[in-house]
Amino acid sequence: MKILSAAQTRLLDQATIAEQHLTSTALMERAASAFAEWFFGRFDVDDAGEILILCGPGNNGGDGLAVARLLYQASYAVRVALLPAAQHSPDWQHNRQHLPAALPVAEISADQLPDIPAGLLVIDALFGTGLSRPLEGLPAAVVAHLNQAKARVVAIDIPSGLFTDAPQAADTAIVKADHTVSFSLPKLAFLLPQNAEYVGQWHVRDIQLSGQFIADTATPWHYTDEATMRGALPARPKFSHKGTFGHALLLAGSRGKIGAAMLATNACLRSGVGLLTVQVPGCGYDILQISAPEAMCLTDPHLDFISALPDLKPYQAVGIGPGLGQDAASLAVLRQLLEFASTTSENRPRPLPLIIDADALNLLGQHRELLALMPENTVLTPHPKEFERLTEKARDDYHRLELLRNFAQQYRCLVVLKGAYTCIATPDGELHFNSTGNPGMATGGSGDVLTGLLLALRADARLLPFQAVRLGVYAHGLAGDLAAAHTGHAGLVAGDIVRHIGPALMRV
Numbered sequence: 001m002k003i004l005s006a007a008q009t010r011l012l013d014q015a016t017i018a019e020q021h022l023t024s025t026a027l028m029e030r031a032a033s034a035f036a037e038w039f040f041g042r043f044d045v046d047d048a049g050e051i052l053i054l055c056g057p058g059n060n061g062g063d064g065l066a067v068a069r070l071l072y073q074a075s076y077a078v079r080v081a082l083l084p085a086a087q088h089s090p091d092w093q094h095n096r097q098h099l100p101a102a103l104p105v106a107e108i109s110a111d112q113l114p115d116i117p118a119g120l121l122v123i124d125a126l127f128g129t130g131l132s133r134p135l136e137g138l139p140a141a142v143v144a145h146l147n148q149a150k151a152r153v154v155a156i157d158i159p160s161g162l163f164t165d166a167p168q169a170a171d172t173a174i175v176k177a178d179h180t181v182s183f184s185l186p187k188l189a190f191l192l193p194q195n196a197e198y199v200g201q202w203h204v205r206d207i208q209l210s211g212q213f214i215a216d217t218a219t220p221w222h223y224t225d226e227a228t229m230r231g232a233l234p235a236r237p238k239f240s241h242k243g244t245f246g247h248a249l250l251l252a253g254s255r256g257k258i259g260a261a262m263l264a265t266n267a268c269l270r271s272g273v274g275l276l277t278v279q280v281p282g283c284g285y286d287i288l289q290i291s292a293p294e295a296m297c298l299t300d301p302h303l304d305f306i307s308a309l310p311d312l313k314p315y316q317a318v319g320i321g322p323g324l325g326q327d328a329a330s331l332a333v334l335r336q337l338l339e340f341a342s343t344t345s346e347n348r349p350r351p352l353p354l355i356i357d358a359d360a361l362n363l364l365g366q367h368r369e370l371l372a373l374m375p376e377n378t379v380l381t382p383h384p385k386e387f388e389r390l391t392e393k394a395r396d397d398y399h400r401l402e403l404l405r406n407f408a409q410q411y412r413c414l415v416v417l418k419g420a421y422t423c424i425a426t427p428d429g430e431l432h433f434n435s436t437g438n439p440g441m442a443t444g445g446s447g448d449v450l451t452g453l454l455l456a457l458r459a460d461a462r463l464l465p466f467q468a469v470r471l472g473v474y475a476h477g478l479a480g481d482l483a484a485a486h487t488g489h490a491g492l493v494a495g496d497i498v499r500h501i502g503p504a505l506m507r508v
């Protein structure tokens, strides 16, 4: 699913109106009905109690007026408060004229801010995607007044004061909503941690905007949802054998962190790999052989950490990093691996697929000259702190996205920036936000599981590099969601994610 900018959203409205021979009023009615449907499903008349709808001067306010009418007609107790303005949009005026006469309407003024008792349900329709600058004066005062009240707040389209796709100063007046109900496509602002306190839980309701316009519009931002992933994992051919799905190598573990190697190993085994060989330091041999009999084991000459690179010829993909530690010998292994992987020959016309995680990323951060050795489509899986070590400290979430995009383009790699909406950056400058996963997955070992999953999928020659990574990230989050249905968020451990990879892959 694409994510469009505010400017593109405006054009999308116009394209929809032209393509479907609609009036703009009819499109507004569609948006208001979609919002009202959501609202009816969420709050019944008794639960809602009295409802205050705050309306601005543009089409977001117009939506609010149309919603007021629809809720009133459905017997909700609604009152409207209007922000004074010199001008109102034509569709605002239409919906103002069509408000039922008995519905109470008041005009807001600086010395008469609306009364907002605790628990009141407030619908925020002050400003939407037409916001052109930060709020000041009376609109900012209304927002501050709303935010300090203990109301339940539902925003139409976007919390008022929040930009759709651009950063804002920390002290800007922005509505803090409990729910945001948006139309047809999610907005970039919803996906960034810094906006979570404003957006609350967000929901997207389809209003049949022009599919053709969306398809024809270029954007770097994408959202990977269930529909995107349907059929993403090709079925296994009947006459396949273990060689069909690739032989993967994992280089992982050090004394005290063999668990990380085990989680990545088990995740890889559960993700459809044909064969898996794992190289662990000597101290990990018994552990690995006993707890993962399906994997083959190579023992590193060193007892405590990885110090030597094995012969890489048998493998279709290599993962390095979980529990690795940062010894100089492991750094040398990483360097040799990068050099080998980039070298192509008649037998191996394409670079060897690599997944680099955890301490291997920290080693790269300390020795950035190694970045240039990475073969095209190498997969890096940093969390924000690890990413910072590879680049620089980001000013805010938008700046971090910019750094992410530039990094993936510069090094022609795939970067998986882990977080609530894990974001994959591609060598072509695309950013794909993932929809699955839950806060229970913020637990030790969760990243090791992702590395194992990605390793299996990169070893599968049927999948293109980006397809494999997007599938792995989506399945990882989905496995976490399936696991959390049994364990809850607090009780979730990384091993639970591993156990649900199979069921998650079945769904794609």
Ligand SMILES: NC(=O)C1=CN([C@@H]2O[C@H](COP(=O)(O)OP(=O)(O)OC[C@H]3O[C@@H](n4cnc5c(N)ncnc54)[C@H](OP(=O)(O)O)[C@@H]3O)[C@@H](O)[C@H]2O)[C@H](O)CC1
Residues within 6 Å of the ligand: 009, 013, 027, 028, 029, 031, 032, 056, 057, 058, 059, 060, 061, 063, 087, 089, 126, 127, 128, 129, 130, 131, 132, 133, 134, 135, 136, 139, 156, 157, 158, 183, 207, 209
């Ligand atoms: N996406 C869809 O498919 C549909 C969306 N709809 C709704 O329409 C809004 C967008 O409506 P628009 O009229 O473009 O914009 P707004 O309502 O957000 O606000 C525009 C007015 O607000 C003024 N403005 C802008 N910034 C400020 C500010 N900081 N302080 C004060 N006033 C401000 C602006 O004036 P300018 O001075 O900037 O010219 C306008 O007067 C979208 O969000 C949806 O809710 C439709 O219903 C159709 C379907």
Ligand SMILES: [K+]
Residues within 6 Å of the ligand: 060, 124, 125, 126, 127, 128, 155, 156, 157, 158, 159, 160
């Ligand atoms: K709004």
